[in-house]
Amino acid sequence: MRVYQFTEQPYYPTWNDHSGSLRVNLPNRKCDPRIAADLFHRYYDEWQLSDELGLDIMLNEHHQTATCMSSTVVVVGLSVLSRITRNARLLVLGYPIGHRPDPLRVAEELSTIDVISHGRLDMGFIKGVPYEFSASNQNPVAVMDRFWEAHDFIIKAMTTHDEAFNWEGEYFNYRQVNVWPRVWQEPHPPVWSTTGSLTQARLLGERGYVMATLGSGYNTRPLYDAYRRGYVAKWGRAPGPDRFAYLGLVGVAKDRDEARRRGDLVAGYLRSSGIVHLPFRNPPGFLSVEDNARLLRGETPPRSYTKDRRVISMHSASVDDLIAAGILFCGTPDEVFEQIVDFCRYCGGIGNLLMMGHAGHLTHEQTVDNLTLFAREVYPRLKAWQQPDAEQVAAEAAAPGAPSSRAAGARPGERVGAAAAAD
Amino acid sequence: MSAAAESATGPLVVNGTRIDLIERGSGRPVLFLHPENGIEPAVAAIDELAKSARVIAPTHPGFGCSELPMGMRTIDDLSYFYLDLIDQLDLGDLTMVGVSLGAWLAAEMAVKTTARMARLVMANAVGVKVGDRETRDIADIFALTEPEYLDIAYCDPNVGRRDYKSLPDGEVLAAARAREATARFAWNPYFHNPRLKSRLHRIRIPTLFLWGTHDRMLSERYGRAYCEMIPGASFEPIERAGHFPHQEQPKVFAEKVMAFAGAQAA
Numbered sequence: 001m002r003v004y005q006f007t008e009q010p011y012y013p014t015w016n017d018h019s020g021s022l023r024v025n026l027p028n029r030k031c032d033p034r035i036a037a038d039l040f041h042r043y044y045d046e047w048q049l050s051d052e053l054g055l056d057i058m059l060n061e062h063h064q065t066a067t068c069m070s071s072t073v074v075v076v077g078l079s080v081l082s083r084i085t086r087n088a089r090l091l092v093l094g095y096p097i098g099h100r101p102d103p104l105r106v107a108e109e110l111s112t113i114d115v116i117s118h119g120r121l122d123m124g125f126i127k128g129v130p131y132e133f134s135a136s137n138q139n140p141v142a143v144m145d146r147f148w149e150a151h152d153f154i155i156k157a158m159t160t161h162d163e164a165f166n167w168e169g170e171y172f173n174y175r176q177v178n179v180w181p182r183v184w185q186e187p188h189p190p191v192w193s194t195t196g197s198l199t200q201a202r203l204l205g206e207r208g209y210v211m212a213t214l215g216s217g218y219n220t221r222p223l224y225d226a227y228r229r230g231y232v233a234k235w236g237r238a239p240g241p242d243r244f245a246y247l248g249l250v251g252v253a254k255d256r257d258e259a260r261r262r263g264d265l266v267a268g269y270l271r272s273s274g275i276v277h278l279p280f281r282n283p284p285g286f287l288s289v290e291d292n293a294r295l296l297r298g299e300t301p302p303r304s305y306t307k308d309r310r311v312i313s314m315h316s317a318s319v320d321d322l323i324a325a326g327i328l329f330c331g332t333p334d335e336v337f338e339q340i341v342d343f344c345r346y347c348g349g350i351g352n353l354l355m356m357g358h359a360g361h362l363t364h365e366q367t368v369d370n371l372t373l374f375a376r377e378v379y380p381r382l383k384a385w386q387q388p389d390a391e392q393v394a395a396e397a398a399a400p401g402a403p404s405s406r407a408a409g410a411r412p413g414e415r416v417g418a419a420a421a422a423d
Numbered sequence: 424m425s426a427a428a429e430s431a432t433g434p435l436v437v438n439g440t441r442i443d444l445i446e447r448g449s450g451r452p453v454l455f456l457h458p459e460n461g462i463e464p465a466v467a468a469i470d471e472l473a474k475s476a477r478v479i480a481p482t483h484p485g486f487g488c489s490e491l492p493m494g495m496r497t498i499d500d501l502s503y504f505y506l507d508l509i510d511q512l513d514l515g516d517l518t519m520v521g522v523s524l525g526a527w528l529a530a531e532m533a534v535k536t537t538a539r540m541a542r543l544v545m546a547n548a549v550g551v552k553v554g555d556r557e558t559r560d561i562a563d564i565f566a567l568t569e570p571e572y573l574d575i576a577y578c579d580p581n582v583g584r585r586d587y588k589s590l591p592d593g594e595v596l597a598a599a600r601a602r603e604a605t606a607r608f609a610w611n612p613y614f615h616n617p618r619l620k621s622r623l624h625r626i627r628i629p630t631l632f633l634w635g636t637h638d639r640m641l642s643e644r645y646g647r648a649y650c651e652m653i654p655g656a657s658f659e660p661i662e663r664a665g666h667f668p669h670q671e672q673p674k675v676f677a678e679k680v681m682a683f684a685g686a687q688a689a
Contacts (some may be wrong), residue, residue: 284610
């Protein structure tokens with residue numbers, strides 16, 4: 001198992017001063033650039049420490065928000081990290097390419113990062129959360145059509161080496177495409193994506209891309225199994241655990257009470273993420289017409305489940321419930337190891353843990369200790385742990401009526417994960 | 424002619440795309456182009472118009488149960504679809520009546536050709552940019568809660584309020600489709616086509632702007648400025664109505680349309 005250290009680089013000083021919306025329309029006068037500078041330097045220090053501890057690194061991108069200052073993650077975040085780290089894989093999860101006006105620029109940025117980092121880039125392409133559309137002004141309707149054209153273009157731009165090519169598509173037009181520098185990793189850096197939909201999970205399996213989910217807890221297995229079915233249908237063999245990634249919050253300490261405190265502070269990520277002016281939470285076209293009709297009727301499907309099938313809200317759940325739901329791994333190193341392994345067994349194997357080892361008000365000292373303890377006392381045991389047999393898991397997923405093919409309360413094609421679309 | 428023959432609702436296939444269409448009444452033809460909230464809230468106005476005209480009221484592609492052709496994503500696309508529709512139905516001497524997004528659509532059709540049109544009625548029309556680049560001419564309805572939206576769009580918000588829990592499935596789905604289709608056509612540029620303003624001089628048929636005076640999604644100043652862009656167009660307010668005057672004052676709305684159509688015919 002690989003472990004990627006993730007933080008959203010939050011500007012937490014405003015988290016108690018927001019008039020009901022931390023995203024999109026929170027006036028930026030509430031941001032003190034001197035405080036922001038100190039926070040940025042601190043967060044980069046912590047990622048540098050992660051590299052030294054043998055962890056990989058994950059960044060994401062949001063805009064106009066105090067929850068996440070990584071708004072220019074590829075051109076700034078990855079640029080900094082590709083220079084100040086040595087060994088860590090650098091995962092952007094993700095880059096909302098359906099929002100970008102210019103995928104040629106995306107291909108150039110990512111290729112350059114891949115070269116400067118000597119081939120350490122992992123490219124996560126995502127749809128983007130609902131709140132991003134007002135900031136980008138990209139049409140949320142049919143954004144996935146735009147996403148896939150951008151994806152196809154970027155991959156072609158990265159894999160074409162002998163002559164400039166032409167592109168006149170539905171959304172993008174280019175002449176003489178010839179990206180310099182060319183990518184380091186052949187044929188192109190690994191592609192990752194996120195989803196909360198069974199249909200999309202299967203499609204990602206067919207493509208063989210790494211699929212990540214977040215907040216899906218003990219409702220993750222149906223997504224993984226949909227991926228497995230798609231992968232087997234296309235490639236004729238089972239996907240290994242390295243095709244799966246899961247975002248888990250982590251609070252670990254030698255002392256149980258301190259671990260709980262850390263878990264509670266890291267859960268600030270979940271508690272702050274939904275604080276956004278209501279209309280920005282569901283722009284038209286982001287969800288299907290059928291899902292929107294259900295919402296109009298006031299029907300909101302349950303989102304997060306504990307292992308014993310209790311429904312929880314990850315935005316307000318207690319530390320205990322978040323642990324029970326496999327969303328937070330929290331306790332002593334032994335407890336955290338057992339929780340992660342237990343969750344991996346439920347999923348049928350996870351090769352990549354996206355570890356939110358810092359969030360919210362967790363201090364620098366707590367973060368350093370959290371990361372160090374995890375890297376020294378949990379990570380070696382996770383690496384040594386034997387993942388479930390991929391072929392056997394895939395065979396179970398393919399069996400008709402397999403319990404894992406049914407998400408509680410979910411219909412085919414429906415989203416089963418919380419916030420899973422697209423961080 | 425029997426009552427049944429005077430009123431029909433059914434599908435029509437235009438260029439392979441099946442849409443719903445209401446046809447009601449007899450007399451001179453009126454093409455009614457519904458606004459962004461769909462055909463359902465327009466039924467009372469259609470009935471009023473049908474008392475003295477043959478009303479043809481299609482449900483736009485992507486709204487209601489109407490199909491959406493592949494690749495259709497602008498009001499310009501939609502305008503060609505409807506020019507084909509009026510050719511197909513061989514309509515002439517048409518009174519074009521559009522509300523809000525439907526009025527924008529009517530204008531986009533009329534700048535291309537008015538050959539089959541006799542007159543144009545634009546109610547609380549969107550479609551152009553009037554203010555400078557930093558002035559929001561049209562309220563960002565996608566940044567409003569439902570109560571906030573109803574408050575600015577209606578004189579009496581109760582007229583627009585819908586109890587989705589008690590509506591039939593089809594109407595709830597239609598409401599969800601209407602919201603999505605509106606964004607498809609009007610998200611960016613927001614409820615306007617930057618090219619349209621420079622083409623409006625081509626509309627040389629009698630044109631009437633109707634304006635629900637309680638509209639706060641658009642200002643009356645916007646409506647009057649838009650009206651001045653079409654040669655000879657006149658402007659009439661409708662009191663006790665907001666952005667959807669056909670819905671809040673269907674009788675007054677129809678009377679004004681038919682008075683205009685009658686005066687022009689006489």
